[in-house]
Amino acid sequence: EIRVRIAPSPTGNFHVGTARNSLYNYIFARKNNGKFILRIDDTDMRRNSEESEKGIYEGLKWLGLDWDEGPDVGGPYGPYRQSERIEIYQKYIDYLIDKGDAYYCFCTEEELEMERKEQIAKKQPPKYSGKCRNLTMEEIDRKLKSGLKPTVRFKVPNKIISFNDGVRGELKWDGNLIGDFVIRKSDGLPTYNFATAIDDWKMKISHVLRSQEHIPNTFLQILILEALDAEIPQYVHLPLLLNEDRSKISKRDGALYIGEYKEMGYLKEAVLNFIALLGWNPGDGEEILSIEDMINKFSFDRINNSNVVFDFKKLEWFNGIYIRRKDIKELVDLSVPFLMETDYFKMNEENYKKLFSIMRVEQERIKRLDEVKEAFKMFFVEPSEYDINLIKENVKKIEVKDMVFLLEKTIEELKMEDNWHAEELEKRMRDFCDRIGTKTKILFMLLRIAETGSKVSPPLFDTFEIIGKDSTIRRLTNCKK
Numbered sequence: 321e322i323r324v325r326i327a328p329s330p331t332g333n334f335h336v337g338t339a340r341n342s343l344y345n346y347i348f349a350r351k352n353n354g355k356f357i358l359r360i361d362d363t364d365m366r367r368n369s370e371e372s373e374k375g376i377y378e379g380l381k382w383l384g385l386d387w388d389e390g391p392d393v394g395g396p397y398g399p400y401r402q403s404e405r406i407e408i409y410q411k412y413i414d415y416l417i418d419k420g421d422a423y424y425c426f427c428t429e430e431e432l433e434m435e436r437k438e439q440i441a442k443k444q445p446p447k448y449s450g451k452c453r454n455l456t457m458e459e460i461d462r463k464l465k466s467g468l469k470p471t472v473r474f475k476v477p478n479k480i481i482s483f484n485d486g487v488r489g490e491l492k493w494d495g496n497l498i499g500d501f502v503i504r505k506s507d508g509l510p511t512y513n514f515a516t517a518i519d520d521w522k523m524k525i526s527h528v529l530r531s532q533e534h535i536p537n538t539f540l541q542i543l544i545l546e547a548l549d550a551e552i553p554q555y556v557h558l559p560l561l562l563n564e565d566r567s568k569i570s571k572r573d574g575a576l577y578i579g580e581y582k583e584m585g586y587l588k589e590a591v592l593n594f595i596a597l598l599g600w601n602p603g604d605g606e607e608i609l610s611i612e613d614m615i616n617k618f619s620f621d622r623i624n625n626s627n628v629v630f631d632f633k634k635l636e637w638f639n640g641i642y643i644r645r646k647d648i649k650e651l652v653d654l655s656v657p658f659l660m661e662t663d664y665f666k667m668n669e670e671n672y673k674k675l676f677s678i679m680r681v682e683q684e685r686i687k688r689l690d691e692v693k694e695a696f697k698m699f700f701v702e703p704s705e706y707d708i709n710l711i712k713e714n715v716k717k718i719e720v721k722d723m724v725f726l727l728e729k730t731i732e733e734l735k736m737e738d739n740w741h742a743e744e745l746e747k748r749m750r751d752f753c754d755r756i757g758t759k760t761k762i763l764f765m766l767l768r769i770a771e772t773g774s775k776v777s778p779p780l781f782d783t784f785e786i787i788g789k790d791s792t793i794r795r796l797t798n799c800k801k
């Protein structure tokens with residue numbers, strides 16, 4: 321059975337990097353009728369936060385990446401929070417000590433630091449000397465009784481460690497270059513590598529898809545699994561996502577929380593499509609992909625090797641595409657929370673209905689949902705003043721006094737219109753221009769500014785229709801003054 325997992329630590333923002341890995345794990349599981357597992361790696365007690373853990377659940381839920389096993393939903397291989405599995409790790413640490421594959425180490429920080437300095441002075445790569453490897457039982461007992469708190473180290477064998485990475489092929493490292501590493505800290509908690517190796521084994525994880533910065537860890541985890549005679553999963557190392565300055569996107573440098581993309585007005589479909597292509601492509605040139613497309617097309621051999629810079633412009637482009645594809649009601653409902661943040665919008669039946677007509681003309685124009693706050697304003701709020709320079713610059717070849725006259729005549733004309741719909745209004749205004757010998761271009765620009773206070777707007781007469789007769793007449797009258 322295909323079983324994959326993500327194991328984020330609740331120590332900061334669940335960011336795009338983690339989200340991209342979650343997506344790949346999810347689609348790989350779905351493609352193979354496998355299981356997608358959420359495990360919370362919360363052994364760093366000092367940095368854990370409840371809010372951060374909540375962010376993981378909410379981020380995944382927003383993206384629709386539902387998990388089959390996890391701390392909240394349970395499952396056959398729980399618990400799924402590492403802090404609740406300490407006894408399990410302890411059992412295997414004891415086992416490795418008994419077997420002679422691990423040992424107590426009483427070296428202090430100062431001693432280790434001295435050792436490192438000496439090695440560097442001799443131009444040797446720093447590596448733990450193995451000083452405590454051969455302590456006698458008596459020495460160990462004496463030190464333990466005197467109250468010293470040892471770490472436990474893993475005895476690294478003298479051999480080449482290798483594995484076949486799903487993206488990069490065979491990778492090797494010489495065990496001789498690796499010092500005996502700590503698997504249990506002096507506070508009794510397992511280290512990251514130990515807990516991860518045990519959990520992947522005990523949770524029967526078949527494939528580990530995570531990013532490349534874990535390759536050095538993978539060698540250590542393999543050593544632990546080999547010592548335990550455990551099944552070794554297939555490792556697949558994914559490229560890293562980089563900030564524009566090519567630094568790694570990282571919790572430690574305050575990467576954006578994935579939920580903030582929602583708050584910025586991105587649609588989850590756009591975010592998913594965008595992150596899917598950060599490190600993988602379907603190979604057929606297709607860029608617009610639904611989750612189903614991704615599930616159908618996903619394969620390891622189309623994952624790229626090199627790291628990817630995160631490009632907001634591209635995300636915006638995807639977002640525009642998905643906004644244009646969305647059904648009006650859904651788009652309106654997604655926009656309401658943004659409008660509620662403004663001081664001009666009140667939720668009631670009439671205003672809600674009005675949003676549908678506005679959205680129909682704005683859908684083509686917005687790239688992010690938060691833009692509705694600005695873009696919808698003119699439909700609810702009449703311009704409080706007019707910028708005479710804006711009018712002079714844009715309504716050319718006509719004197720101000722003629723503009724006033726033109727507005728006056730237009731108002732009279734519009735008052736006669738009982739069928740207040742875009743087409744009727746446009747026809748009436750075109751006829752009117754013919755009759756009085758004015759270019760439509762001139763009049764329509766004047767009307768656009770008078771109606772909206774701005775020289776750009778959705779199609780003019782759609783705007784008139786939505787704003788309505790009373791408000792339109794009032795706006796033109798105010799402008800005339």
Ligand code: ATP
Binds near residue numbers: 327339531559561
């Ligand atoms: P920290 O700074 O605390 O190490 P992090 O940002 O690296 O945090 P982790 O919790 O260590 O996040 O990693 C969670 C998952 O996200 C792992 O699978 C890791 O490989 C992946 N990951 C982390 N950063 C990136 C990145 N910049 N690009 C792609 N994947 C990433």
Ligand code: MG
């Ligand atoms: Mg990390």
